[in-house]
Amino acid sequence: MSSELSSLLVRDIGEQGLLERLQRFCPQDIVGDDAAVLPFPNSGQSLVVTTDVLVDGVHFSDRTTSPEDVGWRAAAANLSDLAAMGASPLGITVGLNVTGDTSVSWVEGVYQGLSDCLQQYNTQIVGGDVVRSPIVSLAITAFGQVSPSRIIRRNAANVGDAIIVTGVHGASRAGLELLLNPDFGKHLQNDERSHLIQAHQRPKPRLDVLPTLGKILDSPLPITLAGMDSSDGLADAVLQICRASGVGAELERTQILFPLVLHQFVTPDQAMNWALYGGEDFELVLCLPPEPAKTLVEQLGEGSAVIGTITTGKEVWLRDRADTFADERLTLNRGFQHF
Amino acid sequence: MSSELSSLLVRDIGEQGLLERLQRFCPQDIVGDDAAVLPFPNSGQSLVVTTDVLVDGVHFSDRTTSPEDVGWRAAAANLSDLAAMGASPLGITVGLNVTGDTSVSWVEGVYQGLSDCLQQYNTQIVGGDVVRSPIVSLAITAFGQVSPSRIIRRNAANVGDAIIVTGVHGASRAGLELLLNPDFGKHLQNDERSHLIQAHQRPKPRLDVLPTLGKILDSPLPITLAGMDSSDGLADAVLQICRASGVGAELERTQILFPLVLHQFVTPDQAMNWALYGGEDFELVLCLPPEPAKTLVEQLGEGSAVIGTITTGKEVWLRDRADTFADERLTLNRGFQHF
Structure with a gap:
């Protein structure tokens, strides 16, 4: 590895620049839309998957947004990505980073908001992971189904x-x-x-x-x-x-x-x-x-x-x-x- | 909300305690295994989904693990969750938190390690999100397919x-x-x-x-x-x-x-x-x-x-x-x- 390459930092190229460099690790035909579309074998249907990461202080803030609204908006954004591909939702998973100081009622509020939004569209949280971290962050993956002719x-x-x-x-x-x-x-x-x-x-x-x-x-x-x-x-x-x-x-x-x-x-x-x-x-x-x-x-x-x-x-x-x-x-x- | 409830912190109940409280937001029949199993409509097949969050300094460290190994191990853990359900992998998504100081070559090393492991099992990274954050963290969601009789x-x-x-x-x-x-x-x-x-x-x-x-x-x-x-x-x-x-x-x-x-x-x-x-x-x-x-x-x-x-x-x-x-x-x- 050249020292020039190894010294390049994320701040030098920004998130967009980093995303472009990382696209070479993804198949070219499924990058660049609101969500990835994959054939679901033996079904004649397609699986649609989209992921969003939200960071406290960057994408939401305790000071301006209730936890229920943080959850609702996060679910809505992901379901909208599915709708944008023509796909009906099957569920979401939530990867949650919390600090020791995070209030339990705040976390439950976020999950309540997620659930309230998902329920409007007959879908739900189907799994996830919770880890201790120096910051609060939510990684949401939504997946849905679409007939190939409707993508x-x-x-x-x-x-x-x-x-x-x-x-x-x-x-x-x-x-x-x-x-x-x-x-x-x-x-x-x-x-x-x-x-x-x-x-x-x-x-x-x-x-x-x-x-x-x-x-x-x-x-x-x-x-x-x-x-x-x-x-x-x-x-x-x-x-x-x-x-x-x-x-x-x-x-x-x-x-x-x-x-x-x-x-x-x-x-x-x-x-x-x-x-x-x-x-x-x-x-x-x-x-x-x-x-x-x-x-x-x-x-x-x-x-x-x-x-x-x-x-x-x-x-x-x-x-x-x-x-x-x-x-x-x-x-x-x-x-x-x-x- | 009672003040007692609102003052309870994550550190008081731990990740395991928090996970238990959050399970009420998930359907009871799909919690508690290595991954969630959902019927994939009109296919006779099931969709299997699993999510892991890894935090720098908690689940991996620059000092002891190369970025390629961080990526390989993360992919292997998620693919193993699919194998544990009897499911064949269809792909993974990666939600990445990076700091401005994160080296681009480190991130590319992680993605290389992920790809190297996935390639061994004929699967790939199909999408994701990259956001700036005060810490480095990876949220990986793997999804796969299984015939209901083989779960x-x-x-x-x-x-x-x-x-x-x-x-x-x-x-x-x-x-x-x-x-x-x-x-x-x-x-x-x-x-x-x-x-x-x-x-x-x-x-x-x-x-x-x-x-x-x-x-x-x-x-x-x-x-x-x-x-x-x-x-x-x-x-x-x-x-x-x-x-x-x-x-x-x-x-x-x-x-x-x-x-x-x-x-x-x-x-x-x-x-x-x-x-x-x-x-x-x-x-x-x-x-x-x-x-x-x-x-x-x-x-x-x-x-x-x-x-x-x-x-x-x-x-x-x-x-x-x-x-x-x-x-x-x-x-x-x-x-x-x-x-």
């Missing part, structure tokens, strides 16, 4: 596809703002405030979309499908799908919906920023031909919308049919940036 | 079953001793030393036993089967099986084999201690009726042996047919104790 991949968008969202964006980011700045939006009605805060503390993975989507895919002619979830923001989702599929997109600003109540306490520009870049709304962003896309939007109802079209080229543009805002080109650098 | 459970041992081991015990513990005390056993030949050290650094999960076992189970009459791996020691494995099955056992001291070379540098009593309590040999301990047990031992060959019999009652006794040693009653307290 949703990032890299399958085609020019001419409609881009749809399964719900409004920006609610989670607005809820976070209300938690961070209690004076902000204080003239909102209680149910409006709590709706936004709930969107942040108890996000809902869109597993409910899968049966509706499944019926539309059961057409005589095969329907191509691409997509992912919007956990890192709507802009990021569209950009990731376009990058993986080698295509571009045009989004129509007037079609990107945020909760109406946002008009009462932020500018339209701020609301659009939260919708595009806020993240953690856990909606699905799907690309499919215009006709089935329209049917899906109609069946999903309120909040679901066609927001744009897949184009040739590699650029993603946000256009304004109303001509109030200048056209804006979206880029991954901005998409990764959390406010 | 090996701890709680299925019957009175009259033969207890067999798939190989010798004590080699891993002896290898650790040679690493900790280089002067110890210095008159051993190089290949003898390296064989023992290899047993500690590169243990082999006994997935190779499953096809042989499968053929024996394919008999016209159904054969009952119980078992687990000996990762926490041979004594612990027998005691856990007996506790879960509500039975006792008699082990025959002369049948418990340790590597012959141990005679050259420790007393027979010390060698037997290592075999019974040393741990990390990753052999399988199986209980099945005497006839198929005998066939299995013959087919597995060297190192495999019938070591005792399942009895009524709940006690586990170590007898000495040669009458050199007094009968000894084994208990879980001692079994959990690592030297």
Whole structure:
């Protein structure tokens, strides 16, 4: 080993740089989506697996989040990764690092939150490990099942596809703002405030979309499908799908919906920023031909919308049919940036 | 929440106490074995999942273990949990916590060790997550597949079953001793030393036993089967099986084999201690009726042996047919104790 190599530290290349170097240890065909997809032998079905690690002080904090919400949000994020692949959940495992000073009721609160969220989707914690450690950290692995013809991949968008969202964006980011700045939006009605805060503390993975989507895919002619979830923001989702599929997109600003109540306490520009870049709304962003896309939007109802079209080229543009805002080109650098 | 409850800390009840309290969040029928077993829908097959968390300074150390060996041992422990359930591996995920000061080559060494071990068993790393954290920690989830009729459970041992081991015990513990005390056993030949050290650094999960076992189970009459791996020691494995099955056992001291070379540098009593309590040999301990047990031992060959019999009652006794040693009653307290 050269001394140069051995002296390179994680801080020199960052988590993203390290992840890229580690990908050579994984099979190339199953890296780069929300979750790994493997054939489950002798079943004609696929197994879908996703892992998230959450560290106290980095991904959650005792000071701003109840243990029940830490658990709920962790479960929701993992179930959303399964939904993003088209998979139904089978269970999760939890690898827990706790310190000697961690309160038992805090740990039980996290598990209660995990269980509460999982129960909504008829699934459960099936195992795990608990170890003593200098820090508190949670490693969650969720696994699910999908029929190979129903897998949703990032890299399958085609020019001419409609881009749809399964719900409004920006609610989670607005809820976070209300938690961070209690004076902000204080003239909102209680149910409006709590709706936004709930969107942040108890996000809902869109597993409910899968049966509706499944019926539309059961057409005589095969329907191509691409997509992912919007956990890192709507802009990021569209950009990731376009990058993986080698295509571009045009989004129509007037079609990107945020909760109406946002008009009462932020500018339209701020609301659009939260919708595009806020993240953690856990909606699905799907690309499919215009006709089935329209049917899906109609069946999903309120909040679901066609927001744009897949184009040739590699650029993603946000256009304004109303001509109030200048056209804006979206880029991954901005998409990764959390406010 | 009462203030008494909220003030209880993890250090007050320990990891084992915490694990017991957390079991109420898991379905009762899938807790308490080496891994969780779930039906995989529409397949007639079962999915087996196991999770281990390893913390730097607790479960491994830079100072005594190369990163490649950390990776190999972590993969081997998880694959052994699958083998203990009768399951063939489909893949693992890795949730990695690293500090900014962690060397990139160390991380790559761990992944190399994981991959090297997995490759021996035709499986691989299929995904994971990397996060920055104040400590280094690895959460590994392994998943595998088993036909429901081939599942090996701890709680299925019957009175009259033969207890067999798939190989010798004590080699891993002896290898650790040679690493900790280089002067110890210095008159051993190089290949003898390296064989023992290899047993500690590169243990082999006994997935190779499953096809042989499968053929024996394919008999016209159904054969009952119980078992687990000996990762926490041979004594612990027998005691856990007996506790879960509500039975006792008699082990025959002369049948418990340790590597012959141990005679050259420790007393027979010390060698037997290592075999019974040393741990990390990753052999399988199986209980099945005497006839198929005998066939299995013959087919597995060297190192495999019938070591005792399942009895009524709940006690586990170590007898000495040669009458050199007094009968000894084994208990879980001692079994959990690592030297």
